[in-house]
Amino acid sequence: MRDALSVIKNDFLKVRRSVMASCLLLFLILIPLLFTWFNVLATWDPFGNTKDLKIAVASDDAGYTSDFFPIEVNAGEQVLSQLRANQQMDWVITDTDDALEGTRSGEYYASIILPESFSTDLLTFYANGSEPAEIALHTNEKKNALAPTIADKGAQGLSTSISETFTRTVGDVSLGLVSSLSDFLDQDDTQDALNRIEARTEGLQSQLRNGARTARTMGELAESTIPLVESAQRIIDAPLPELPEIADSGAADITASSDALDAALSATRESYAVVGDRIDDLYDSVSVSRETRSATLGTLADNVQLNIDAYKGLKETINADIRPGLPAEAARLTGQLDEAIAAQESVRDRLRAAADSDSPERPDFSSLDQAANAIEDVRNSGIRDQISELGQTLRGIGDTIDLPEGNIQLNTDSLSGASDALDGVAATLDENANSLNDLRNRLTTAGETGDLSELASIVGDDPDAFAQVLAAPVEVDRQAVYPVASFGAGMAPLYTTLALWVGGILASVALRTDVAARLITHRPRAHSDDDNFDDFDDADDTADAEEASESTAVAEDNDAEEIGPLAKYFGRYGTFALIGLAQSTLLTLGLIFFVKVEPAHPFLLVLAGWVASCIFMLLIYALTVALGNTGKALAVFLLVIQISSAGGSYPLQLLPGWFQSISPWLPATYAIDAFRGAIAGIYEADYWIALGTLLLFIMPALILGVVLRKPLAKYTSSLNEALAKTKMM
Secondary structure, X not given: OHHHHHHHHHHHHHHHOOHHHHHHHHHHHHHHHHHHHHHHHHOOOOOOOHHHOEEEEEXXXXXXXXXXXXXXXXXXXXXXXXXXXXXXXXXXXOOHHXXXXXXXXXXXXXXXXXXXXXXXXXXXXXOOOOOOOOOEEEEOOOOOOOHHHHOOHXXXXXXXXXXXXXXXXXHHHHHHHHHHHXXXXXXXXXXXXXXXXXXXXXXXXXXXXXHHHHHHHHHHHHHHOHHHHHHHHHHHOOOOOOOOOOOOOOOOOOOOHHHHHHHHHHHHHHHHHHHHHHHHHHHHOOOOOHHHHHHHHHHHHHHHHHHHHHHHHHHHHHHHHHOOOOHHHHHHHHHHHHHHHHHHHHHHHHXXXXXXXXXXXXXXXXXXXXXXXXXXXXXXXXXXXXXXXXHHHHHHHHHHHOOOHHHHOOOOOOHHHHHHHHHHHHHHHHHHHHHHHHHHHHHHHHHHHOOOOHHHHHHOOOHHHHHHHHHOOOOOXXXXXXXXXXXXXXXXXXXXXXXXXXXXXXXXXXXXXXXXXXXXXXXXXXXXXXXXXXXXXXXXOOHXXXXXXXXXXXXXXXXXXXXXXXXXXXXXXXXXXXXXXXXXXXXXXXXXXXXXXXXXXXXXXXXXXXXXXXXXHHHHHHHHHHHOXXXXXXXXXXXXXXXXXXXXXXXXXXXXXXXXXXXXXXXXXXXXXXXXXXXXXXXXXXXXXXXXXXHOOHHHHHHHHHHOHHHHHHHHHHHHHHHHHOOOO
């Protein structure tokens, strides 16, 4: 330990006595901090100067004249007028050819072209089958002033800013057009148009209320079919001892309310086919005893009775709930239900008579076919068409008023869910009917009083405010969990880590790693600058320099003691480490007081810098000692890999799988995590875990630099000799 400290002391004595060595050392210390400070400041707020980006805008809009309002409107020209006053971007109003050519040449960052049908599309958005207005945005991805610093991060944010600003302007224009219609409506010949609007509104209101009533009726009908399906399933699942198991052909899974009744009736009809098959098996099998046959027939009769009860309940529901809304259809359906009930009662009576009979002969069960046919008549009664017509009516109303799809989405996983969903549809339709009723009353008032400016107030008194809502209908309230001062502060962990690694590489290039065998003297003596800095000379010094220092070396040999290999290794590493500590200290203090990244834990930021710089220096020093110039090249290769694989700029989940797999094995990964914890805040000791993991890299560095150095010495020597023979490297 004492010898290692002597090596460190001797190194800095030599540096202090040499102007060139002092300048070199100062250069090594300043380069990392300048790299980090400048890059953090350059990316501090990359989107703050978007007003200087030129965006070309051209309009080919031909205008629009409505049959309803016979005035010509050119929304494209009004958009251009609004953009001239907008300061968020450097909007350049030009023609289409110049806009496209300027984008290709790089004069403009992007260009926006309003199509010929812009006004038509914008003012007929409410019509059936209309398409939204399309705006062509051309971007020159080759000319992106922000790309060198923040790569693709800026492109998406800038495009979003353009889109939002432009959408707000278009919305302002379109709503301003609606507001200005009040002037046109002051004319006498527009009263007829107002009456047409009022009549149309009243018609829509009536359709909505009728749809709500029908939806509630169908919901009650869907609910009433639940016992019908359950009873049909019980008939199919009736036990049949000592006979082969018959496949279950129960009711199909009901997935939509419009199919609920049809599925229930179909299941009931199929159940009677199963009953017939089971009766045949009972009488055809010689192994079935009379007692077993009698018990099974009795069970089937009881299940048929349950089915009869379900049909009677359905009939009562139809009379109570369906008949008021659909009287003709309800009367026809109840009549057919009576026939189905009578046919099923005949089946029940036949089954009970057969169960009580001792005769082995099969009775006549033709009533099974009669019951099945009666149920099929109910199924084909037309009630299903009524349900389908309801669905078409609701869709037509939905298209007319343009309801959001989520308000009328039905949950049809079961009949009960279908009933609840239909009730929700009815409530939504009633709510929108009330809104239309309020609109109709306001239109009526405007027409009767002559105050047609009321139409403009329906849209709003401030089209600009309304346009901002249209441009961003959902405003995100961003709550930072671990806040940072700016985008640049968020990038500081990456730049700091890269700077410290680069500082280690520069130190390995500028400083020698070998130490003279006899170096340390125990008493002071006079030295020349050349003698004191001979360890920083290259291995291929000229013969003249060697002869000049020969006498001094002899004197040292007489007065110095031998230094062991470990003392040499750790002594020279101590010099590297002190340089790294100076780099990290000035770098992190500059981030705190000069750049003002406002770290959550300032001291921990400095501590992370100390640990990272010492580990990086040890790794690079070990590579250089063991492999020479090859080790320096490997250090540069690790720098390249860690830029993308350490997760400093992009989330690891966005990177290819190979980068994700090597990230845990890179020291920069944990250095970046530690810097992030110090700057933004610590969660469950993640800062200390990152530092602890970073310290684990000491082991491979020592194995390479201390254990493997001697076995690799022959290879390193041969490589250095080969490079020396080139007279260039």
